[in-house]
Amino acid sequence: xxxFFVLLVKEVKEALTPQMIVPFLVMxxxxxxxxxxxxxxxxxxxxxxxxxAVMDEDQSVTSKGDIxxxxxxxxxxxxxxxxxxxDFVLSVKKDKVSSALVIPKGFxxxxxxxxxQEVPTYVFINxxxxxxxxxxxxxADSAVAxxxxxxxxxxxxxxxxxxxxxxxxxxxPVRASDYxxxxxxxxxxxxxxxxxxxxxxxxxxxxxxFFVIIIASQMIATAVAEEKGNKxxxxxxxxxxxRNIIVSAKMVAAGIVSLLMAAIYMVGMQSYMGGLTGQSAAxxxxxxxxxxxLGLVFxxxxxxxxxxxxxxxxxVALAIAIILGLFSEDAKSAQGIIxxxxxxxxxxxxxxxxxxxxxxxxxxxxxxxxxxFTHVFLAAxxxxxxxxxxxxxxxxxxxxLFVIFVxxxxxxxxxxxxxxxxxxxxxxxxxxx
Amino acid sequence: xxxxxSVKNLTRSYGNLIAVKGVSFDVxxxxxxxxxxxxxxxxxxxxxxxxxxLKPTSGVVFVAGMNVVKEADKVRESISYLPEEAxxxxxxxxxxxxxxxxxxxxxxxxxxxxxxxRAIKIADLGVRINDKISTYSKGMTRKxxxxxxxxxxxxxxxxxxxxxxxxxxxxxxxxxxIRSSAKGGMAVLLSSHNMLEIEYLSDRVAIIDQGKIFEIGxxxxxxxxxxxxxxxxxxxxxxxxxx
Numbered sequence: 271x272x273x274f275f276v277l278l279v280k281e282v283k284e285a286l287t288p289q290m291i292v293p294f295l296v297m298x299x300x301x302x303x304x305x306x307x308x309x310x311x312x313x314x315x316x317x318x319x320x321x322x323a324v325m326d327e328d329q330s331v332t333s334k335g336d337i338x339x340x341x342x343x344x345x346x347x348x349x350x351x352x353x354x355x356x357d358f359v360l361s362v363k364k365d366k367v368s369s370a371l372v373i374p375k376g377f378x379x380x381x382x383x384x385x386x387q388e389v390p391t392y393v394f395i396n397x398x399x400x401x402x403x404x405x406x407x408x409x410a411d412s413a414v415a416x417x418x419x420x421x422x423x424x425x426x427x428x429x430x431x432x433x434x435x436x437x438x439x440x441x442x443p444v445r446a447s448d449y450x451x452x453x454x455x456x457x458x459x460x461x462x463x464x465x466x467x468x469x470x471x472x473x474x475x476x477x478x479x480f481f482v483i484i485i486a487s488q489m490i491a492t493a494v495a496e497e498k499g500n501k502x503x504x505x506x507x508x509x510x511x512x513r514n515i516i517v518s519a520k521m522v523a524a525g526i527v528s529l530l531m532a533a534i535y536m537v538g539m540q541s542y543m544g545g546l547t548g549q550s551a552a553x554x555x556x557x558x559x560x561x562x563x564l565g566l567v568f569x570x571x572x573x574x575x576x577x578x579x580x581x582x583x584x585x586v587a588l589a590i591a592i593i594l595g596l597f598s599e600d601a602k603s604a605q606g607i608i609x610x611x612x613x614x615x616x617x618x619x620x621x622x623x624x625x626x627x628x629x630x631x632x633x634x635x636x637x638x639x640x641x642x643f644t645h646v647f648l649a650a651x652x653x654x655x656x657x658x659x660x661x662x663x664x665x666x667x668x669x670x671l672f673v674i675f676v677x678x679x680x681x682x683x684x685x686x687x688x689x690x691x692x693x694x695x696x697x698x699x700x701x702x703x
Numbered sequence: 704x705x706x707x708x709s710v711k712n713l714t715r716s717y718g719n720l721i722a723v724k725g726v727s728f729d730v731x732x733x734x735x736x737x738x739x740x741x742x743x744x745x746x747x748x749x750x751x752x753x754x755x756x757l758k759p760t761s762g763v764v765f766v767a768g769m770n771v772v773k774e775a776d777k778v779r780e781s782i783s784y785l786p787e788e789a790x791x792x793x794x795x796x797x798x799x800x801x802x803x804x805x806x807x808x809x810x811x812x813x814x815x816x817x818x819x820x821r822a823i824k825i826a827d828l829g830v831r832i833n834d835k836i837s838t839y840s841k842g843m844t845r846k847x848x849x850x851x852x853x854x855x856x857x858x859x860x861x862x863x864x865x866x867x868x869x870x871x872x873x874x875x876x877x878x879x880x881i882r883s884s885a886k887g888g889m890a891v892l893l894s895s896h897n898m899l900e901i902e903y904l905s906d907r908v909a910i911i912d913q914g915k916i917f918e919i920g921x922x923x924x925x926x927x928x929x930x931x932x933x934x935x936x937x938x939x940x941x942x943x944x945x946x
Contacts, residue, residue, distance in 0.1 A: 500790030505851075508754040508784035508861075509807045512776065686757050690717065 293609040300613050307634070311625050319346040320409040323362040323370035325393075327352055337373075338419050343416055347411065351500045355630065359392060363451070368394050369409035370382040371446075381421050381443055384436045388447040389414050394466075395493040395655065399626040404465070411446050411461060418444035452564040453656050454571050467557050468566060468654065475650040478538070480619050482531050483643065486584055487591035487611050488604070490524050494595030495604035504689065513684045520592060521585075521676055528584035535580070565656060565688035572653045575661055582668035583646035587611060589675035596682060599692055618644035622651075642671050704731040707859050707890035708753065713762035715748050723749040724914040725762065730859070730890045735881065736906040738894040738916075739934065743801065745914035746894035747787055747863055751893065754784035754861045767858050785852040787863040787894075790844065793837040797828060797847050801834055804851045818854040825880050826850035842873035849877055853884050860884065862893040866900060878904050898934035910941050917941045 277699050279602065322345045326333045326538075329352070341347045348367060350358055355372060362370045370392040380387040391410035397403040448461040457464075497503040506516060517688045561567050569575065590611050598604040618641050627635055638644050645664035652661050715723040723745040730736040738746045747832040748933045753764055753857065755775040755795045764771040766778045791800050798819070805818035823832055826840075836844065845865070866874040881904065884919040885891050895901050901908055902922045908945055910925075918925060918941050922934055931937045 500793075501786040501788065502790055502792060504751070504754075504756050504786040505784065505789055505804075506807075507756045508779060508782065509804070510776065510779040511807050689751075689756060 288606075290606065293606050293612070296613055299617070300616050304617060304624075307621060308624040309436075312630060314629075319344045320369070320405060320412075321346045321348055321359075321367050322409045323348045323350060323365070323367045324373065324452050325350045325352060325355075325358045325370070326373045327375040328373050328377040332378035332381060333373040336420065339420060340413050340416065345413060345478065351429060355390070359451070362392065362562040363394055366394075366396065368396065368406040369401065369413075370394075371410045371413055377606070381425070384439050384443070386439055386442075387421075387444050389417065389444055391446045391461070392449045392451060395464075397626060397628070399622065399628075401627055401650075407461070411448070414444060414446040418442060450560075450564060452566060452654075455563065455565045457560045457563040459557075459564075464560065464564065464566070465555050467561050475576075476623065476647045477621055478535050479583070479646060480615060482528075482535055483582075483584060483587045483615050483646075484612060486524075486528055486531055487587045487608050489527070490520075490588050491591040491595035491598065491608045492601045492604045494520075494592055495545055495607070496601050498596065498598070498689070499600040507688065514680050516677065517592075517680045517683050521589065521679075524588040525581075525585055525591070526643060528588060529581060531584065566654050568653065575658075575665075576649055576653055579646055579649040579661065579664055579668065582605050582665060582672060583643055586642045586668055587615070587670055587673060589679060590614075590635065592679050593675065593682065595690060614641050615643050617641060618647050622647040642668055704733065705731070707732050707734075708736075708892060709765040709872065710749070711763050712754060713749060713764060714760045715745075715752060715757065716760045716841075722849065722914050723752070726911070726914070726916050728909050728919055729764075730892050732858075732890055733885055733903045734907065735885045735891040737900050737901045737908045738892070739896070739901050739908050740894075741896055742910035744896075744911045746896075746911055748914075749911075750784070750861050750863050750892065750894055751786075753859075754782060755779055756784070781858040782861060783852045783855060783857040783859075784861045785848055785863060785865060787867060789848055791836045791848060791851075794835065794837050796880065796923045797826070797832040797839070798823070800847065801826075801832075801851060801854065805854060808855050818850050821856075822847075822850035823853035824850075825853055827876070842869050845869055845873065845877065849880055853889070856884075856887065856889060857871065859890045859892060859910055862891065864895055865893055866895070874900070880883065898938055902934045908939055912938075912942055912945075917945055922946065 322340065324337055324340075324347050326337060326349065337349065339346055342365050348365070350361055353361075358370070358372065372390045372392075374387070374389065377387055377389075391414060393410060395407065422440055425440045425443060448459060450457055450459050450461055494503075497506070507513075541611050558567070591608055594607045594611060595604055598607040618638060620645060621638055627638055627648075630638065645668060649661060649664065652658070652664075682691070706729050710729070713723055713726040714721065726745070726749055728736070738744075738749060740746055748757065749869050752759050753766070753771060755771050755778055758772055767781045769781070771778050792803070795803065801819045801822045801875050802815070805815040807821070808818065809815055826832065826843075826849065828843055828847065831839070831843065832847075837846070839847070845868075849862075849865065852862065860881075861928070862881065866877050869877065877901070881891055881893070885906075893901075893905070905922060907919065907921055907926065909916045920928065925934065925937045926932070929937045929940045931940060
């Protein structure tokens with residue numbers, strides 16, 4: 271048994287290396303940071319009442335009472351004067367309110383005569399942070415649910431002799447009739463189905479992208495570290511080959527690998543979307559047609575732009591990974607050395623899903639936007655919402671970063687640092703040369 | 704004989720540690736010159752500077768009359784460097800590796816073919832040259848690397864511990880290859896902490912310790928001067944004398 275414990279101590283000591291502990295601690299810090307930012311935002315959003323635009327066409331005692339009821343239930347009602355529904359929609363869009371409903375003319379009389387009343391609801395999808403904005407998007411549907419409950423309760427107490435048909439109406443007298451707007455496009459569609467369709471596209475992209483960046487970076491950092499560890503790099507540096515050729519060959523090779531990965535990813539995604547269409551045809555009706563009507567599907571141009579941003583993002587990751595790989599002494603330490611890169615990927619990965627970046631403080635927002643991979647994760651939502659201007663800025667920013675990191679890598683390869691730089695932890699003994 | 708390598712007051716520091724302290728020596732055409740000393744003496748650092756892989760803190764190094772810092776690209780056309788315990792690209796086959804390395808030395812297809820054939824001859828691996836390097840033993844890897852280092856018949860071959868870790872038979876074969884290459888006019892600068900081996904291989908040796916060269920001479924001359932039976936004894940006496 272003693273021998274077991276001797277071996278156990280040895281194994282634990284070998285496993286608990288700084289290369290393993292530091293990345294782990296950094297990950298904990300990242301999760302703490304992301305959790306803190308997301309938590310604070312959710313807390314602030316919970317405190318805020320949800321803004322809901324309302325146009326009361328009925329102008330009845332019931333409709334006015336319902337509006338008062340909503341404002342007493344954590345809705346911040348922004349009431350608009352009665353006009354045409356088209357003008358109402360234009361005004362709401364102009365005021366950048368995400369959710370609206372119209373109490374139609376005859377609302378009170380229909381409810382009183384125990385007839386189903388459809389309430390038109392409008393959702394304006396205008397923010398790339400779909401998850402963070404969900405509460406605002408759902409406001410109209412939530413309000414209709416409350417009005418339905420209120421009307422149902424009233425009918426239950428007022429109608430004494432109920433026919434079978436009336437019972438069905440009393441249970442659910444007010445029903446939402448959803449209209450979804452994305453930019454200038456609109457469609458009458460079930461909002462929940464549309465948002466589910468968007469989420470399936472939006473959540474898939476960062477998840478696959480996350481793995482592409484991490485795997486590609488680990489691959490290239492390990493390859494550089496192996497060259498250094500095996501001393502094939504020393505041999506290479508002593509050959510009559512210019513240093514910029516060595517760097518550019520590594521970069522182009524990395525680029526080809528990333529292009530291949532991006533292509534595989536694209537094919538996979540298209541297949542996924544194809545499969546999704548088949549499922550939804552049976553279950554959610556013609557959601558694909560509705561998504562197309564709303565411009566929520568990737569066009570060939572969209573795929574091209576997405577591919578460009580993805581390709582540049584992976585190239586930036588690889589350029590950083592090559593530099594980081596030079597700090598490592600062997601393949602094992604290369605796994606830990608890409609921790610800074612993983613942090614740069616993890617922070618925007620979570621924040622773009624759970625937080626509305628525009629609602630953050632300016633300092634924090636600029637910090638998040640300065641991270642190259644934020645732009646990669648925001649590319650797909652921006653393309654879906656036809657926000658092409660930020661996309662162009664993202665492409666320029668990523669291309670500029672790529673040039674900068676390639677320049678740094680070339681400078682390092684042209685100096686002694688290519689062989690001498692390494693990260694040493696203060697608690698580790700210095701090695702004698 | 705023409706001087707191929709000239710090292711003058713070479714110094715290299717890593718932070719506060721001075722790895723090489725004012726080292727000077729020359730190596731002539733066809734000469735085998737060895738830097739001998741214990742591990743950490745500064746041999747590898749000196750060799751890396753001469754191989755243009757590291758830059759000196761001070762001092763100058765000329766290879767075939769060219770400055771290794773200012774004319775590094777040209778110097779690399781005249782040298783070949785075999786790092787200590789170097790590896791090869793393990794996923795490649797032996798012949799592929801040699802073809803790749805020859806392609807980095809010359810743009811001419813015919814010369815590339817010549818280099819590969821010469822390297823295959825030096826490595827002497829038989830049919831195993833077509834196998835993946837990952838399947839090679841340490842001795843086989845060292846021999847293919849030596850073939851790579853000598854295939855272009857450089858003016859100066861810089862070999863860091865060329866027989867380190869090899870068994871007796873492989874070490875003897877490597878020594879023979881080095882000796883026959885030098886006979887062809889190639890200058891060879893090598894390092895080793897195996898002083899007995901160097902005694903039989905080198906024309907001249909420099910005894911280096913703690914970054915400083917204490918003595919330069921032929922093995923026979925040094926043994927005579929210090930009345931020693933071998934270079935290990937010479938080394939001990941030189942170091943004791945300096946203390």
